[in-house]
Amino acid sequence: MAFTAKDVRTLxxxxxxxxxxxxxxxxxxxxxxxxxxxxxREKGLAAAQKKAGRIAAEGVVAAIVTEAGVGAxxxxxxxxDFVAKNKDFQKFVYDVAGAxxxxxxxxxxxxxxxxxxxxxxxxxxxxxxxxxxIGENIKIRRFARYGGGVTVAYVHMGGKIGVLVNMEISDNLxxxxxxxxxxxxIAMQIAAMRPLYLDPSEVxxxxxxxxxxxxxxxxxxENKEKQIPEEKAHKIAENMVKGRIxxxxxxxxxxxxxxxKENKVSVAKHVEATAKELGGAIAVRSFIRFxxxxxxxxxxxxxxxxxASMTK
Numbered sequence: 505m506a507f508t509a510k511d512v513r514t515l516x517x518x519x520x521x522x523x524x525x526x527x528x529x530x531x532x533x534x535x536x537x538x539x540x541x542x543x544x545r546e547k548g549l550a551a552a553q554k555k556a557g558r559i560a561a562e563g564v565v566a567a568i569v570t571e572a573g574v575g576a577x578x579x580x581x582x583x584x585d586f587v588a589k590n591k592d593f594q595k596f597v598y599d600v601a602g603a604x605x606x607x608x609x610x611x612x613x614x615x616x617x618x619x620x621x622x623x624x625x626x627x628x629x630x631x632x633x634x635x636x637x638i639g640e641n642i643k644i645r646r647f648a649r650y651g652g653g654v655t656v657a658y659v660h661m662g663g664k665i666g667v668l669v670n671m672e673i674s675d676n677l678x679x680x681x682x683x684x685x686x687x688x689x690i691a692m693q694i695a696a697m698r699p700l701y702l703d704p705s706e707v708x709x710x711x712x713x714x715x716x717x718x719x720x721x722x723x724x725x726e727n728k729e730k731q732i733p734e735e736k737a738h739k740i741a742e743n744m745v746k747g748r749i750x751x752x753x754x755x756x757x758x759x760x761x762x763x764x765k766e767n768k769v770s771v772a773k774h775v776e777a778t779a780k781e782l783g784g785a786i787a788v789r790s791f792i793r794f795x796x797x798x799x800x801x802x803x804x805x806x807x808x809x810x811x812a813s814m815t816k
Contacts, residue, residue, distance in 0.1 A: 507535035515540055542714075546721040561797030562588045563645070565666035566601040567657035575655030575668045576605035578647040579794045583640040588796075593642075594663065596634060600627060604647045615647060648792045654678075656687025660695045663796065667691040670790045677784035686778045686786065689765060690758075694793050699758035702790060703772075707757070712749075719748040758791060 507530045515526040515537060521544050529547075533539035563581035570576075578601040582588050599621045609615040616628035623630060627644075634642050650670045658667045669691045677683050693699075701707050723741035732740065753760040759772040766774065771788075779786040 511535065511537070515544075542718055545718050546725060561800035563796045564588050564594055564597045564663035565659065565794045565796050566594075566597045566663065567659050567666035567668055567794075568598065568601045568605060569655050569657045569668075570602070570605045573655065574605045575650040575657055575670065576601045576647065577649075577657070577666050577668050577792055577794055578604060579645045579666070579796060581643045581645050581797065581800070582638075587638055587640050587642075588663070590638075593634070593638070596630070597663070600644060600647070603627060604649050608649055608651065609647075612644065612647075615644065646794065648794075650790070650792075653789060654683060654687070656684060656691055658688055658691030658695060660692075665695045665796070666794045667694045668792045669694065669788065672785075672787045672789050674784040674786075677779075677782055677786065680782060680784075682778065682782045683786065686775065689763075690771065690775075690788060690791075693761065693764050693771060694758060694791050696764060697758075697761055698793070699761060699791075700756045701758070702788065703757050703759045704753050707753075715752050716745055716749060719745045719752075723748075759788065 511530060512523060512526045515521070515530060516523055518537075518541065521529075525544065525547075526540070529540040529543040530537075533543050561581045562583060562585045563579060565577065565579045567577040568575070578597060580593075580597045580600065582593065587593055600615070602621055603609075603618050604615065607618050609618060616626065616631070618627050619625070620627050620630040625633075631642060631644065648668070650668055652670075654671045654673050656669045656671070658669075659665070660667075669687045671683070671687060673680075673683055720741055723744040724737060726744075727737035727740055754762065754770075759770065759775075761771050763769050763771050763774040769777070775786055775788060
């Protein structure tokens with residue numbers, strides 16, 4: 505399969521590896537992007553690929569917790585950062601999050617059909633009005649909700665990243681300020697460190713096997729450079745993989761990550777220590793992290809030039 509200069513550039517942006525090495529990887533992988541990433545990792549040139557993708561689209565992420573303890577998170581995209589900073593646009597995003605919390609829509613169609621807070625129109629109707637008034641395409645991209653347990657919300661950089669952390673706590677800790685502080689610390693950890701899973705049990709079997717294959721191939725390559733005999737090289741590589749999978753868990757699983765405020769302990773150990781200090785039980789059950797534009801590509805056109813062309 506052939507590849508283009510754009511493919512080389514895309515691979516470079518995904519991995520941070522130099523252009524020539526990216527070109528070699530695509531050549532060796534017959535243009536297959538996933539195989540090229542694996543090739544670079546086997547050669548020790550690329551770090552573990554995150555599932556986040558490229559951040560390119562504009563918009564706002566809102567994360568809230570209602571007085572009833574219901575958590576909701578919503579991402580709404582716009583074409584420009586100028587619109588994303590508009591207070592009216594931001595109010596729309598938070599109003600939609602409030603509707604999600606209150607009505608628990610099953611899917612996007614159900615959400616759009618809900619009445620807009622304080623209006624006799626639907627969310628779909630208000631959305632269409634915003635598009636006409638603002639003159640940009642506005643899209644509600646995704647949403648999620650927690651109805652049970654204790655949920656803490658965190659919004660980073662005015663809506664670039666939103667996080668919900670859902671915990672289960674013992675009755676004697678309900679209303680505890682310490683639990684809220686813990687939840688916010690964990691939410692900030694999630695925002696900064698981008699975990700993909702809660703713990704190793706959530707890692708899909710296929711992803712784990714792929715990671716083992718990559719690390720084994722990488723270890724063999726390193727042993728080959730050291731001119732270690734083949735049979736011995738395989739045994740050494742197998743032991744190296746075990747340690748590297750633990751490192752993989754530390755990078756991708758929230759509870760295995762070093763706690764950012766005290767990196768000598770894991771998040772799991774910090775939760776355990778906090779629960780003991782507060783005299784109760786705390787378990788992190790789930791989390792949701794939205795980053796605006798995650799996995800989307802912004803239109804390459806110059807928006808200013810587009811506006812100028814409309815005035816001619």
